Amino acid sequence: MSKTELTKLTLTEARDGLRKKSFTAVELTAAFNDAIAAGNGGLNAYVLPTPEHALAQARQSDQRLAAGKAGALEGLPLGIKDLYATKGVRTTACSKILGDFTPTYESTVTQNLWDAGAVMLGKLNNDEFAMGSSNETSCFGNVINPWRRKAVSGALSNDKLVPGGSSGGSSAAVAADMCLAATATDTGGSIRQPAALTGTVGIKPTYGRCSRWGIVAFASSLDQAGPIAKTTRDAAILLKAMASPDPKDSTCVDTPVPDYEAEIGKSLKGLRVGVPKEYRIEGMSAEIEVLWQKGIAWLKAAGATIHDISLPHTKYALPAYYIVAPAECSSNLARYDGVRYGLRVPGRDVTETYENTRAAGFGKEVRRRILIGTYVLSAGYYDAYYLKAQKVRSLIKNDFDQAWAKVDCILTPTTPSPAFAAGEKSGDPLAMYLEDIFTVTVNMAGLPGISVPAGLSSQGTPLGLQLIGKPFDEGTLFRAGQAIEDAAGRFPVPVKWWA
Amino acid sequence: MKVDEATVHRIARLARIKVTAEEARGLEKELTGILDWVKMLDEVDTRNVEPMTRVVPIVLRQRIDTVTDGEIARDVTANAPKVEDHFFVVPKVVE
Numbered sequence A: 001m002s003k004t005e006l007t008k009l010t011l012t013e014a015r016d017g018l019r020k021k022s023f024t025a026v027e028l029t030a031a032f033n034d035a036i037a038a039g040n041g042g043l044n045a046y047v048l049p050t051p052e053h054a055l056a057q058a059r060q061s062d063q064r065l066a067a068g069k070a071g072a073l074e075g076l077p078l079g080i081k082d083l084y085a086t087k088g089v090r091t092t093a094c095s096k097i098l099g100d101f102t103p104t105y106e107s108t109v110t111q112n113l114w115d116a117g118a119v120m121l122g123k124l125n126n127d128e129f130a131m132g133s134s135n136e137t138s139c140f141g142n143v144i145n146p147w148r149r150k151a152v153s154g155a156l157s158n159d160k161l162v163p164g165g166s167s168g169g170s171s172a173a174v175a176a177d178m179c180l181a182a183t184a185t186d187t188g189g190s191i192r193q194p195a196a197l198t199g200t201v202g203i204k205p206t207y208g209r210c211s212r213w214g215i216v217a218f219a220s221s222l223d224q225a226g227p228i229a230k231t232t233r234d235a236a237i238l239l240k241a242m243a244s245p246d247p248k249d250s251t252c253v254d255t256p257v258p259d260y261e262a263e264i265g266k267s268l269k270g271l272r273v274g275v276p277k278e279y280r281i282e283g284m285s286a287e288i289e290v291l292w293q294k295g296i297a298w299l300k301a302a303g304a305t306i307h308d309i310s311l312p313h314t315k316y317a318l319p320a321y322y323i324v325a326p327a328e329c330s331s332n333l334a335r336y337d338g339v340r341y342g343l344r345v346p347g348r349d350v351t352e353t354y355e356n357t358r359a360a361g362f363g364k365e366v367r368r369r370i371l372i373g374t375y376v377l378s379a380g381y382y383d384a385y386y387l388k389a390q391k392v393r394s395l396i397k398n399d400f401d402q403a404w405a406k407v408d409c410i411l412t413p414t415t416p417s418p419a420f421a422a423g424e425k426s427g428d429p430l431a432m433y434l435e436d437i438f439t440v441t442v443n444m445a446g447l448p449g450i451s452v453p454a455g456l457s458s459q460g461t462p463l464g465l466q467l468i469g470k471p472f473d474e475g476t477l478f479r480a481g482q483a484i485e486d487a488a489g490r491f492p493v494p495v496k497w498w499a
Numbered sequence B: 001m002k003v004d005e006a007t008v009h010r011i012a013r014l015a016r017i018k019v020t021a022e023e024a025r026g027l028e029k030e031l032t033g034i035l036d037w038v039k040m041l042d043e044v045d046t047r048n049v050e051p052m053t054r055v056v057p058i059v060l061r062q063r064i065d066t067v068t069d070g071e072i073a074r075d076v077t078a079n080a081p082k083v084e085d086h087f088f089v090v091p092k093v094v095e
Helices: A003-008 A011-019 A025-043 A051-066 A108-115 A168-175 A192-198 A232-242 A286-301 A314-335 A350-361 A364-377 A383-403 A429-436 A440-445 A474-488 B005-014 B021-043 B073-077
Strands: A046-049 A077-081 A119-124 A181-186 A201-204 A224-229 A272-276 A305-309 A409-413 A449-456 A462-469
Touching: A003 A025, A011 A025, A011 A051, A011 A232, A025 A046, A025 A051, A025 A077, A025 A119, A046 A168, A051 A119, A077 A168, A108 A119, A108 A181, A108 A232, A119 A168, A168 A181, A168 A192, A168 A224, A181 A201, A181 A232, A192 A201, A192 A449, A192 A462, A201 A232, A201 A474, A224 A232, A232 A449, A232 A474, A272 A286, A286 A305, A286 A409, A286 A449, A286 A462, A286 A474, A314 A364, A314 A383, A314 A429, A314 A440, A314 B021, A350 A364, A364 A383, A364 B005, A364 B021, A383 A440, A383 B021, A409 A474, A429 B021, A440 A462, A449 A474, A462 A474, B005 B021
Parallel strands: A077 A119, A077 A181, A272 A305, A272 A409
Antiparallel strands: A046 A119, A181 A224, A201 A224, A201 A449, A409 A462, A449 A462
């Protein structure tokens, strides 16, 4: 098998090929190392490729495969978002304030992956501290979407499209065949929106399904880890390996992780799917509506029944999020003080050292969110903002709880529009925040949500559909997601222009 | 909600982030815009609503109160910008 053929495999195909000894883990890893060396200059998906580390892991995988001791992900090369602490490998959250921070410990989720035999190809770019929806706030520069849109003439335009964010390195690397799959994190849509904009599958599991230990914190009551992959089955395999109970994270649940892959291919007969009228928003493009109707028809054809539902507090989720998330971020990011790790910019005294360090180390969007968070938590404003937002959050969760009496999962678009070009929305924070309008409700209610590619826009770029599930019912999302994938097909990038 | 320049400086001081006068003028507008937008929540009647404190009704797990690690001073200080004998070095705090 040629190197290009190896990198085009799905995670499932690569797993089965390794087990059948069609190729070795070293051959597979070397093919990805080459793809990264050739293509990363064009896409900037990796901030730190680790080819030697990957080959060393692959050699060990080959030994275990030969000895019949293969783990669930044995020899499978993955990309790791730079928010995950990796022992001995620089971890920056793509912020200058972490400098060359090199963890002396490993995050629980990545440890689970290595224990299952996976191989790390490198650390992936993301928006600084996961704050952004376009991967334009990283201190390592923008990630470029491997997809290009068509100009009016029908020819491919050279506009540099964003890969979504914050997990833009993850989505771009998976779409560009620069890893089999990647880890990502999702606080307001950071797994699902980039997946939708790159034709990949991304799932944010239920809050508490994956351990947050060792993942750089943004908003602790919203953050969750999850995978971005080429197929629904690949995402199911990866989530099974990432999730685990964890004594180091008290918000991580103790319940056993089900075999998600077993859900793939099961019938949708009798599945009740809700369609919420509040997601039909003003200004949503007509092609998104068409895509949504196609999704409804596909699920119906697969045996599901469709039900109109109402989630009346939907429009309040985004403003409530922009109180809760900045408030928690201002608290979490207080730890970057120039004393214990990362950057230090000296001042006359310790206070000025803090102020100089944080002014120089944090980018513009991160500073903006810390200041908003500090404001809403400051004396006299706590009740009017944070407490109010947490009450609205109860109402949002309540909307979903009532829906679950009637339906088993909910179908919506993932984003209100396809991938946009770098710079098109970065001047207006509110326009950028609207990218997460369909995904943020899921974080506010702590529910699982998956984005599956479902079609192409009139510009020839991918669009995604989102399925929202009951708490800890990721299995249903994989089952219904596969039905959409079966009907819509897969969406590989048509032209490899970057290498 | 109008955030004036003095408020920006007060908030920036609380957040320990130095802002220049020029940055403060830009932030005045941006923060006012965002806070005006979130004021949309005032439409929602939350009089008899409890604030959300957790996503799933789980009892917070507890563990036995024992030491589970330690003797890792070298690890703890490994990434510090300035260290002496496993101590973090900071500018003089007490005169």
